[in-house]
Amino acid sequence: MGNYGIKIGLPGQDVRTAEDKDIAFSSKYNTLKIFKSGTASVTTNGSGNGSVDVGHGLGFSPGFFVWRKGTASWQSENAGDIDSSSYANAYFPNPGCPNNWIAYHERSLCYSDNQNLTIEMDQAGASTTYNFGYYIFADLAEAYNNESQKGTNDYGIRIATPGKNALEQKDFQLGFSSRFRALQYNLVKSGTTTLTLPAIYGSQVTDPSPEEACYAEITHGLGYPPFFLAYFKSGSGSAYEIPYAEKSPLIDLGYDYTIKVIDSWCDSTRIRFSFLRRAYFDSDDSWSEETITIKYLIFNEDLSQL
Amino acid sequence: MANEKDFTLSGDTDMYWREPGLSGWCDFGDISDSAQTGFLRYTGVDIAQGTSVLNANISFYKEGGFVGNDSLKYTVYGIDEDNTAEFSGDPSGRPLTTASDSRQTTMTPSLGTRFGIEVTSEANEIFARAGWASGNAIGFRFDDNGSNTNVRVFDTFDGDPSTDSYLTILTVARPDFYPSATSVTSPADPAKTHSYGIRIAKQGYNAITATDLQLAFTSGKPVLKAKFYGIKNVPTSSIAEVPHSLGYKGAFLVFGSVVSGIYETKKFKFPANVIYLPDKDEAFCYSYTDDDKLYIGNSSFIQGGSQPEMNTYYYVFIDDIEL
Numbered sequence: 001m002g003n004y005g006i007k008i009g010l011p012g013q014d015v016r017t018a019e020d021k022d023i024a025f026s027s028k029y030n031t032l033k034i035f036k037s038g039t040a041s042v043t044t045n046g047s048g049n050g051s052v053d054v055g056h057g058l059g060f061s062p063g064f065f066v067w068r069k070g071t072a073s074w075q076s077e078n079a080g081d082i083d084s085s086s087y088a089n090a091y092f093p094n095p096g097c098p099n100n101w102i103a104y105h106e107r108s109l110c111y112s113d114n115q116n117l118t119i120e121m122d123q124a125g126a127s128t129t130y131n132f133g134y135y136i137f138a139d140l141a142e143a144y145n146n147e148s149q150k151g152t153n154d155y156g157i158r159i160a161t162p163g164k165n166a167l168e169q170k171d172f173q174l175g176f177s178s179r180f181r182a183l184q185y186n187l188v189k190s191g192t193t194t195l196t197l198p199a200i201y202g203s204q205v206t207d208p209s210p211e212e213a214c215y216a217e218i219t220h221g222l223g224y225p226p227f228f229l230a231y232f233k234s235g236s237g238s239a240y241e242i243p244y245a246e247k248s249p250l251i252d253l254g255y256d257y258t259i260k261v262i263d264s265w266c267d268s269t270r271i272r273f274s275f276l277r278r279a280y281f282d283s284d285d286s287w288s289e290e291t292i293t294i295k296y297l298i299f300n301e302d303l304s305q306l
Numbered sequence: 307m308a309n310e311k312d313f314t315l316s317g318d319t320d321m322y323w324r325e326p327g328l329s330g331w332c333d334f335g336d337i338s339d340s341a342q343t344g345f346l347r348y349t350g351v352d353i354a355q356g357t358s359v360l361n362a363n364i365s366f367y368k369e370g371g372f373v374g375n376d377s378l379k380y381t382v383y384g385i386d387e388d389n390t391a392e393f394s395g396d397p398s399g400r401p402l403t404t405a406s407d408s409r410q411t412t413m414t415p416s417l418g419t420r421f422g423i424e425v426t427s428e429a430n431e432i433f434a435r436a437g438w439a440s441g442n443a444i445g446f447r448f449d450d451n452g453s454n455t456n457v458r459v460f461d462t463f464d465g466d467p468s469t470d471s472y473l474t475i476l477t478v479a480r481p482d483f484y485p486s487a488t489s490v491t492s493p494a495d496p497a498k499t500h501s502y503g504i505r506i507a508k509q510g511y512n513a514i515t516a517t518d519l520q521l522a523f524t525s526g527k528p529v530l531k532a533k534f535y536g537i538k539n540v541p542t543s544s545i546a547e548v549p550h551s552l553g554y555k556g557a558f559l560v561f562g563s564v565v566s567g568i569y570e571t572k573k574f575k576f577p578a579n580v581i582y583l584p585d586k587d588e589a590f591c592y593s594y595t596d597d598d599k600l601y602i603g604n605s606s607f608i609q610g611g612s613q614p615e616m617n618t619y620y621y622v623f624i625d626d627i628e629l
Binding site: 008009010011020021022023024025026028029030031032061063064065066081082083094096097106109110111112113118122139140141142143157176178180181182183184185186187188189191192193194195196197198199200201202203204206207210211212213214215216217218219220221224229231232233237238239240241243244245247281286288293295297298300301302305 | 310312360361363365420421422424426474482483484485486487488489490491492493494495496503504506508518519521522523524525526527528529530531532533535536537555556557558559561562563569571572573574575576577578579580581590592593594595596601605617619621623624625626627628629
């Protein structure tokens with residue numbers, strides 16, 4: 001049976017011979033389709049709690065991405081300092097994870113349901129306004145198959161996935177729809193970097209809770225803060241998305257220590273990745289020398305224009 | 307690092323288990339209410355005589371022994387000799403340092419992990435000996451100190467530093483360490499010399515004159531191409547696997563939440579802290595990939611808590627993250 005559909009190569013590629021993973025687009029695959037984007041703010045009460053809802057009305061929980069906007073400055077439990085400067089108008093991905101450059105990042109909760117994207121601050125700073133940017137995709141974050149979601153009286157370009165009818169598929173099923181902005185990354189600007197930290201362990205004699213940290217800075221040259229995705233692996237291991245955080249292995253015995261954090265932020269000049277580890281003597285933490293390799297994808301999205 | 311040195315075991319006679327009289331095995335703790343004593347030896351220790359090192363630490367590899375919420379209680383001594391000989395026989399009669407440390411370590415998590423045994427005071431006493439010379443061998447003894455029945459740990463000689471106990475000595479270092487930053491400049495986008503390809507403008511913009519940021523799609527840049535996507539249940543206390551068989555690590559995204567609790571109808575983007583009980587206990591939800599599978603799991607942050615069940619939705623893209 002013939003292979004039907006559309007394949008779009010990048011400049012300089014022969015789309016007939018290039019591998020699917022290297023081309024710009026193929027109708028064989030689904031893409032992330034930006035349904036809605038914008039900004040939202042949360043003002044907390046005297047207990048540091050507050051939330052905001054962004055309506056989407058899709059009828060299902062959609063995928064999303066949230067960025068927090070703020071000032072980046074290095075923060076550390078041990079009063080360490082790898083950079084004494086502050087960077088205004090910085091953007092921090094994935095609220096809800098620890099980030100060593102801005103307070104209360106792990107005190108955020110961002111979630112979608114069938115009507116809203118909600119951004120919540122829980123036990124954060126009291127009576128404080130927190131600013132966010134968001135992307136809501138026309139793509140699922142849950143099982144869903146509602147017939148009423150078919151597009152009708154529509155125009156533009158609709159590209160179905162293999163074996164499907166472009167006139168019948170719902171928006172979240174389409175490989176592409178010109179109704180939505182495609183999330184595309186800049187292959188030239190994307191890249192890889194590494195960070196290395198030496199062995200560390202807590203000592204009753206010298207320091208029961210030592211810390212080590214370093215960062216890598218990518219000067220992107222775009223003149224605006226870009227949407228980016230990043231992953232890392234340690235040695236030859238599996239790849240995790242950044243941000244990443246790890247607690248002491250003895251957490252179930254009450255040792256609630258954050259002992260490893262890999263985080264990131266960006267502004268109009270740079271993307272910065274930092275790598276921090278701690279070792280606590282009383283919970284037997286120790287670390288060998290470790291090198292992490294980071295892969296970052298820089299997308300065609302200006303966060304300051306949300 | 308120049309101020310940090312690792313020393314590994316070089317053979318069976320660098321380890322000894324006293325009770326059965328066995329080389330190649332270091333075992334200490336309790337077996338059936340009988341105290342067990344172990345020994346480790348490191349050769350070629352290039353620390354000058356009279357040096358007072360900042361820190362000496364044995365990273366003990368938990369190859370076997372007890373696993374659970376109980377403490378291994380032990381006392382560590384140095385073998386107070388200039389150049390302690392190999393452990394071809396029982397070294398119990400060798401003199402011990404005045405310095406010793408009685409400690410305990412909880413025997414969890416599971417085997418195949420490590421715990422640290424600080425031996426700074428013991429090592430410095432040996433380095434201070436008039437007869438010590440750089441390149442000599444240093445030994446340590448581990449006595450049980452009241453561990454409960456059958457709480458013990460052991461390591462055997464493998465000849466592989468990743469699964470052997472090793473000694474690390476810091477001579478000069480700040481406990482808090484911040485290496486210099488790494489700096490990378492992204493390449494500049496190539497100049498656009500030809501106007502071909504596909505450009506789809508956002509509403510209100512002219513596709514011919516729009517900048518890249520004003521386009522809904524351009525054939526000049528790749529989209530993330532999702533080959534595998536769908537729902538995945540993650541049972542309690544498990545890590546779910548989604549086979550993708552790409553043969554490399556593709557980009558991925560995961561959304562989902564725990565199946566019960568105040569946010570059970572809400573979907574979070576992973577990684578994320580998810581509060582899932584009325585008293586706001588937390589689980590940290592994460593995912594990772596290797597060349598064949600996407601893995602989805604979570605860690606409970608409550609004391610004694612289990613990893614809660616989750617409903618998730620994943621995307622595995624064929625775009626290679628080259629890791």
